[in-house]
Amino acid sequence: MNFTTFLLFMGWSMASLSLAFPQPVPSLRKSRTLQARGSSPITNYTISPSVVTQFPNDTWLENLAIRPNGQIITSLITTPALYLVDPLDPSEHVLLGDFPQFKALLGITSFVPDEFYFVGGNFTAAMSQNTVGVGSYAIMKLDMRPSTPVITKVLDMPRAAFLNGLEVLSAEDGLLICADSTLGLVWWIDVFNGTYEVLIDVPEMKYSDPNFLLGVNGIHLRDGYLYYTSMTQELFCRIPIIATPSNATSGVPFTIGTNEILATGIFGDDFILDRQGNAWIVQDPQDMLTLVITDGKAKGEVFTVAGMPGSDVVAGGTACMFGKMETDEDILYVVTNGGLAAPPTTGIVGGKVLAFDTAGYLAEVLG
Numbered sequence: 001m002n003f004t005t006f007l008l009f010m011g012w013s014m015a016s017l018s019l020a021f022p023q024p025v026p027s028l029r030k031s032r033t034l035q036a037r038g039s040s041p042i043t044n045y046t047i048s049p050s051v052v053t054q055f056p057n058d059t060w061l062e063n064l065a066i067r068p069n070g071q072i073i074t075s076l077i078t079t080p081a082l083y084l085v086d087p088l089d090p091s092e093h094v095l096l097g098d099f100p101q102f103k104a105l106l107g108i109t110s111f112v113p114d115e116f117y118f119v120g121g122n123f124t125a126a127m128s129q130n131t132v133g134v135g136s137y138a139i140m141k142l143d144m145r146p147s148t149p150v151i152t153k154v155l156d157m158p159r160a161a162f163l164n165g166l167e168v169l170s171a172e173d174g175l176l177i178c179a180d181s182t183l184g185l186v187w188w189i190d191v192f193n194g195t196y197e198v199l200i201d202v203p204e205m206k207y208s209d210p211n212f213l214l215g216v217n218g219i220h221l222r223d224g225y226l227y228y229t230s231m232t233q234e235l236f237c238r239i240p241i242i243a244t245p246s247n248a249t250s251g252v253p254f255t256i257g258t259n260e261i262l263a264t265g266i267f268g269d270d271f272i273l274d275r276q277g278n279a280w281i282v283q284d285p286q287d288m289l290t291l292v293i294t295d296g297k298a299k300g301e302v303f304t305v306a307g308m309p310g311s312d313v314v315a316g317g318t319a320c321m322f323g324k325m326e327t328d329e330d331i332l333y334v335v336t337n338g339g340l341a342a343p344p345t346t347g348i349v350g351g352k353v354l355a356f357d358t359a360g361y362l363a364e365v366l367g
Helices: 003-010 361-366
Strands: 018-020 050-054 061-066 072-076 081-085 094-098 104-112 115-121 129-131 138-143 150-156 163-170 175-180 185-190 195-200 216-222 225-230 235-243 254-256 260-264 271-273 279-283 288-292 302-307 317-322 331-336 352-357
Touching (some): 061 104, 061 331, 072 104, 081 104, 104 175, 115 163, 175 216, 185 216, 195 254, 216 271, 225 271, 279 317, 288 317
Parallel strands (some): 061 317, 104 163
Antiparallel strands (some): 018 129, 061 072, 072 081, 081 094, 115 138, 163 175, 175 185, 185 195, 216 225, 225 235, 235 254, 235 260, 288 302
C-alpha cells in the first residue's frame, strides 16, 4: 500500500494533514473567559518563575524528563535532539544525541530510573507552516545508566498520525501509552515485543478545529485513571483504566471506563500531577500555567498560576514536571518554545527552562 492509498484508507486527504500557522496566530490566542465546571470563575494567585536556563532564539523545547540526580532531559522540536540541563549548573547545554532521521522529538517518559523512552517523527514547526508527519513516528530508547548514553530504536509506528504525550502504563510488562493528537486516540505500546494497538478512542479526544489538528495532547496516569488534555476542545478529563484479568480473551491488557470532564476552557498542552493528584497544566499558545483541582471539595476549581495571553512570563509553555530531589520536590520545572507558536507582545525568545516554587501555593488558594 503506497502512502496516498494509506491516507485514503484512513479517511484523510493530503490537504487535511497540513496545519497552516500564520505568524502570529490570532485564532489560537483569542480572548477567553476561562471557567471551571459549574461556571465557577478562575481565582488568581500567581507565582513568578526563575529562569534556570535559556536556549538560543528559535529553539522549541517540547518536553522534559528528570533524572534521579535532578538533571533535566529535554526534547526539541526545532531540531531533532535531546539535551541535558543541570539546574545546579545550568550554564552548559549538553547534547545527548541528535536524530537526523526525524524532524522533531516530542514526548519523553522514564521507564525505570535513568531509562527513558521518547517519540521521534517528522512534525515540523516552521515559521509559516506546520505538518504533522503522518506515518513517520517511532519510539526510541535512551539508557543513561552506562558511562556513555545508549540510544536505540524500539519500534516504528506507521499507523500513527501525530504522536505526542508519552506515559508508562506498566514497567513490569513493558507497556507504554502514547497520545495521537491528530487521530484523537491513545495507543498502547508493548516495547518488549515491538507491537502497538489502539487502547482508548473517545469523542473527547478528537480535535475540533480542522485547521489545527490537535486533540488529546498530554497524558498521565494516577490511581487507576488516565488524565489528559484535549487541546482544541479545551477540555481536561480523566477516564478509568482497569487491568484486564490474565485469563481474558480480548487481547487488550486494560479496559476503559466512562470519561469524566474535570474542567473546560483550558487550551492545554502537557501537564503534571502533584502529590495530591492535582494537575498543573501549561497552555501553549495561551502563555499560561494553570492548576486544576481533581478531587475533594474543591474538585473542578481552576487557578491561574502564572501568565496570561500575550505575556512573556510563560511564553509558549509546552510541558512541566516536579523535581525529583528532596531539595526541589516542590519546584515545578516548565519548558517553553519561547513563543514560536504565537509570539508574545515582547517578541519571540529562545526556549527556556523555568522554575516555579509551588510550596504553600495550594494552602494559599484553597485556604
